[in-house]
Amino acid sequence: MERPTQRLCRLLEPLHAELRACARRLCRSSADGDDLFQEAALRALGKIEMLDSEEAFRAWFYRVLLSVHRNRLKRSFWSRLVPLGDREPVVEGGAADVAGAERIRLALAGLPAVQREAIVLHDLQELSVEEIADVQGVSESAVKSRLARGRRQLRSIYRKRFGVIDLAAEALVSGGTS
Amino acid sequence: MSTQPAIESDLRELAEQSEQGMPDFAETAARVAGVGSPYRDDRPGAEARRRALYESRLIEVALMPLSLERVYVHRVARAAAGGAALLAAAAIMVGVLDPWTGRMLQILSGMPLAILAPVSIGLSTMAAYLFAGLIAEHQVERRLRDSVRSRGELYTDIDHLEAARPLDKVRRMVNAVDAVAVALPVLGASLGLAVCGFLMAFYFLPGNQMASAAYYSLGPVALVTVLSIAFVIDLARACARERRSPSPPPLLAVAEHWGTLIAGGLVGSFVLWYGARVAEGVRLSGVVPGEGKRLLLIAAAVAAVVLPLTWGLLWVRRREQRRCM
Numbered sequence: 001m002e003r004p005t006q007r008l009c010r011l012l013e014p015l016h017a018e019l020r021a022c023a024r025r026l027c028r029s030s031a032d033g034d035d036l037f038q039e040a041a042l043r044a045l046g047k048i049e050m051l052d053s054e055e056a057f058r059a060w061f062y063r064v065l066l067s068v069h070r071n072r073l074k075r076s077f078w079s080r081l082v083p084l085g086d087r088e089p090v091v092e093g094g095a096a097d098v099a100g101a102e103r104i105r106l107a108l109a110g111l112p113a114v115q116r117e118a119i120v121l122h123d124l125q126e127l128s129v130e131e132i133a134d135v136q137g138v139s140e141s142a143v144k145s146r147l148a149r150g151r152r153q154l155r156s157i158y159r160k161r162f163g164v165i166d167l168a169a170e171a172l173v174s175g176g177t178s
Numbered sequence: 179m180s181t182q183p184a185i186e187s188d189l190r191e192l193a194e195q196s197e198q199g200m201p202d203f204a205e206t207a208a209r210v211a212g213v214g215s216p217y218r219d220d221r222p223g224a225e226a227r228r229r230a231l232y233e234s235r236l237i238e239v240a241l242m243p244l245s246l247e248r249v250y251v252h253r254v255a256r257a258a259a260g261g262a263a264l265l266a267a268a269a270i271m272v273g274v275l276d277p278w279t280g281r282m283l284q285i286l287s288g289m290p291l292a293i294l295a296p297v298s299i300g301l302s303t304m305a306a307y308l309f310a311g312l313i314a315e316h317q318v319e320r321r322l323r324d325s326v327r328s329r330g331e332l333y334t335d336i337d338h339l340e341a342a343r344p345l346d347k348v349r350r351m352v353n354a355v356d357a358v359a360v361a362l363p364v365l366g367a368s369l370g371l372a373v374c375g376f377l378m379a380f381y382f383l384p385g386n387q388m389a390s391a392a393y394y395s396l397g398p399v400a401l402v403t404v405l406s407i408a409f410v411i412d413l414a415r416a417c418a419r420e421r422r423s424p425s426p427p428p429l430l431a432v433a434e435h436w437g438t439l440i441a442g443g444l445v446g447s448f449v450l451w452y453g454a455r456v457a458e459g460v461r462l463s464g465v466v467p468g469e470g471k472r473l474l475l476i477a478a479a480v481a482a483v484v485l486p487l488t489w490g491l492l493w494v495r496r497r498e499q500r501r502c503m
Contacts, residue, residue, distance in 0.1 A: 012207075030199070042210065099191075104191070
């Protein structure tokens with residue numbers, strides 16, 4: 001008889017990189033993402049016996065991950081902590097002061113959780129709308145609506161916080177410094 | 179340039195960044211299996227939090243308006259001065275009522291009670307004002323230092339630094355002494371004046387006459403003292419209530435009005451005129467006026483001091499409140 005820990009590890013190992021990357025993309029920093037993934041893994045361990053079909057493990061773990069993520073956002077404790085290694089950068093000087101990944105993390109943090117999740121799952125994790133609807137537990141049209149509204153808000157945040165971003169100049173700067 | 183290409187480029191960068199430095203699955207598996215702590219070490223995060231809190235508290239202390247400290251010091255000094263006047267007046271009153279204590283006070287000071295009363299009340303008031311001011315300064319300094327002091331233990335420090343907001347702390351200290359800084363000086367002045375007036379009025383009478391006149395005047399003095407205490411308690415409660423209510427309580431509104439100052443001046447003029455008549459009558463014919471007249475004189479004398487003093491203290495208090503905003 002396989003123990004729950006062994007079962008979870010066997011199912012999780014092939015998806016480890018994908019799911020951990022998703023956790024990191026949902027959070028304000030990679031370190032916070034690692035924490036989120038760890039917490040989701042522990043939550044999954046407690047509920048693994050409720051998993052009927054092993055084919056559905058990927059979507060099931062995504063659901064656990066999103067649930068833990070939303071719970072963490074609700075807890076005021078996390079908002080009080082200074083994120084490790086990525087204190088909010090000063091952006092008065094414009095977009096040039098902030099690296100691209102930091103910029104998108106900041107902008108994503110300004111979105112409602114459901115829209116952020118939809119964008120991360122669709123644009124970064126490359127899940128289909130149907131899969132996202134299954135993970136988020138809503139209809140496909142709701143996912144499409146969340147994606148559209150999230151993208152529109154993301155553009156608005158970019159315009160407000162970072163102004164005009166000259167990608168060519170940034171590429172030149174990063175090319176020159178590297 | 180449109181923001182969409184920038185967003186897409188940043189998303190790609192985030193995707194690449196989040197795949198870098200990924201820990202092995204073995205580590206996750208070990209933690210899930212219960213080997214080692216299931217969570218990342220939180221000490222670096224907690225230390226960053228402590229550092230950030232410490233910096234913000236230091237900035238708060240450095241940028242704290244000096245006027246807050248000055249207001250606290252003056253309020254404590256005023257309250258202490260009022261309290262000292264009250265105690266000195268009470269001591270002199272005991273000396274008047276108890277012949278043995280009175281004689282001891284006269285021997286120790288080398289002055290008759292009628293002279294000792296204003297001297298002791300004045301000196302104790304000044305000394306209390308100075309010393310209480312120094313102690314209050316030290317107290318503010320100690321509280322501020324305490325609010326940014328490390329306890330040595332990381333999580334205790336975080337809890338302490340989170341709870342200790344220096345600005346709020348000093349504001350709370352200032353508010354805590356608000357009512358007493360108005361009430362005690364008014365009470366000290368009214369009782370001090372009642373005692374001094376009581377002694378001075380009968381100072382020129384011969385021994386037996388003074389004792390009997392003083393004895394018969396105790397009732398009016400006691401009544402005025404009770405009335406003063408009631409007024410002061412109501413005033414202190416009104417000051418405390420004002421912070422909780424949007425409009426000032428009626429007593430404060432009346433006491434702060436210019437009319438109060440004018441009324442105090444008029445009552446003072448009446449006291450000077452009537453007091454001179456009574457003193458002359460007592461000195462020339464040795465006749466002590468009736469109890470009603472004595473009560474009127476004492477009450478008017480106390481009112482002549484209390485009204486302008488209350489108005490002045492409330493004016494100072496209002497200015498202090500503006501400085502503390």
